Amino acid sequence: MDKKIRLMDFSFGTSLRNAREKRNYKREQIAERAEISPRFLAAIESGRRKPSLDVLIRLVNAIGASFDEILALQVNADSEIVDRIMRLVPQCSQRDQKLLLALVDKMLDTKEKKADK
Known part of the structure; x- marks a missing residue:
């Protein structure tokens, strides 16, 4: 999936x-x-x-x-970190945005693998 x-x-x-x-x-x-x-x-x-x-x-x-x-996709808007990320990401180039997405995907994959053990 x-x-x-x-x-x-x-x-x-x-x-x-x-x-x-x-x-x-x-x-x-x-x-x-x-x-x-x-x-x-x-x-x-x-x-x-x-x-x-x-x-x-x-x-x-x-x-x-x-x-x-x-x-609707839920984001904790009260979080200063999430708020800062949402302000900064649009300032990145498209290439950098893709790299950020790949990094987050990799982090979630690693977290999921640890949870499956």
């Missing part, structure tokens, strides 16, 4: 969980409203399972969130 797809899956599950927790809902409440099992919801939030479009719609509606909130 492609690294970028895995990252997006994780981001989706995390966004879903964050939206649920932000509204102080328990997993069981949302699962019941979306007509899925709490175990399936846990698997979606952890990135182990992918919901169908129908289940995705039911989950977003059950949480009372917008699709943008759930599906």
